[in-house]
Amino acid sequence: MAQSQGWVRRYCKAFCKGFFVAVPVAVTFLDRVACVARVEGASMQPSLNPGGSQSSDVVLLNHWKARNFQVQRGDIVSLVSPKNPEQKIIKRVIALEGDIIRTMGHKNRYVKVPRGHIWVEGDHHGHSFDSNSFGPVSLGLLHAHATHILWPPERWQKLESFLPPERSPMQSEEE
Amino acid sequence: MLRGALGKTFRLVGYTIQYGCIAHCAFEYVGGVVMCSGPSMEPTIQNSDIVFAENLSRHFYGIQRGDIVIAKSPSDPKSNICKRVTGLEGDKILSTGPSDFFKSHSYVPMGHVWLEGDNLQNSTDSRCYGPIPYGLIRGRIFFKIWPLSDFGFLRDSPNGHRFSDD
Numbered sequence: 001m002a003q004s005q006g007w008v009r010r011y012c013k014a015f016c017k018g019f020f021v022a023v024p025v026a027v028t029f030l031d032r033v034a035c036v037a038r039v040e041g042a043s044m045q046p047s048l049n050p051g052g053s054q055s056s057d058v059v060l061l062n063h064w065k066a067r068n069f070q071v072q073r074g075d076i077v078s079l080v081s082p083k084n085p086e087q088k089i090i091k092r093v094i095a096l097e098g099d100i101i102r103t104m105g106h107k108n109r110y111v112k113v114p115r116g117h118i119w120v121e122g123d124h125h126g127h128s129f130d131s132n133s134f135g136p137v138s139l140g141l142l143h144a145h146a147t148h149i150l151w152p153p154e155r156w157q158k159l160e161s162f163l164p165p166e167r168s169p170m171q172s173e174e175e
Numbered sequence: 176m177l178r179g180a181l182g183k184t185f186r187l188v189g190y191t192i193q194y195g196c197i198a199h200c201a202f203e204y205v206g207g208v209v210m211c212s213g214p215s216m217e218p219t220i221q222n223s224d225i226v227f228a229e230n231l232s233r234h235f236y237g238i239q240r241g242d243i244v245i246a247k248s249p250s251d252p253k254s255n256i257c258k259r260v261t262g263l264e265g266d267k268i269l270s271t272g273p274s275d276f277f278k279s280h281s282y283v284p285m286g287h288v289w290l291e292g293d294n295l296q297n298s299t300d301s302r303c304y305g306p307i308p309y310g311l312i313r314g315r316i317f318f319k320i321w322p323l324s325d326f327g328f329l330r331d332s333p334n335g336h337r338f339s340d341d
Contacts, residue, residue: 020197021193023200024193024196024197024200025192025193027199027200028195028196028200031199031203032199068253069252069253079310080308080310081286081310082286082287082308082310083284083285083286084285084286085236085286085308085310086236114250115250115251116248116249116250116251116252117249117250138249138250138252138307138308138311139252140246140247140248140249140252140311141308141310
């Protein structure tokens, strides 16, 4: 009797020890280093989800790269939606703070991106709920960089940071 | 001897990572102690007060009108601001000051909140930079720890109702 009780207690102790190590480490890793996510919707076609609803891409979200809020024009990033905080959206960065850009469908024809904000757009113009609808977004909403496509295997690739030349800013602060 | 030192170093690194991760989970999902600076929340929170902030309300979307929140500054994501929520999405708020002749109201957009400091004369808040997205809120302040003369739960806004409900 005493022997089986000792066995159970040792098992519980080892389980608790492992649990309190593994869970915080895993949660911290998924919050701070990297996680994966499935992309829904057609707003980033043809870069993401070219097959539409038949197959959704799964991307690697790199939190570590976004830890200092450093983004470049052309990066694909995920951010908290400014209209619905429960949802994350994945878009391409088109303009940084201080840039003046020509918008596509926004209420103002030309917009200067305020300090601490960025302008994001989906690659599939017209089918995208992006800055052309809700204006520049604060960098504080930045969630992660989308760096690689992981699934389906035939679409394994590194996502390149590419700014379409027709979407370059008319005037940027560095000039 | 080298083996012993290497073993000790690995154990130290292991413990540091483990406690660092527990600290991250505690600050991110439960709450933490914060020191506030600036005059914009007087008399409720003075300069250099130490308060306790909890992050559970943010994750469960339970922030209400009248809560004091910590949020990332909309113009500088690396710094935090501490203000009171005076309007939720859909509320009608007064967006001009009391000295303006023509009063104008506007509605807080979906997914945004309107922040105001308690010290209305000396506060840059939503009256200056507009409503901020809910996603910028980091936590809710509900308890003051220092100075001990002011220890306890935080008071309601001294400014009464400057807004009207929908």
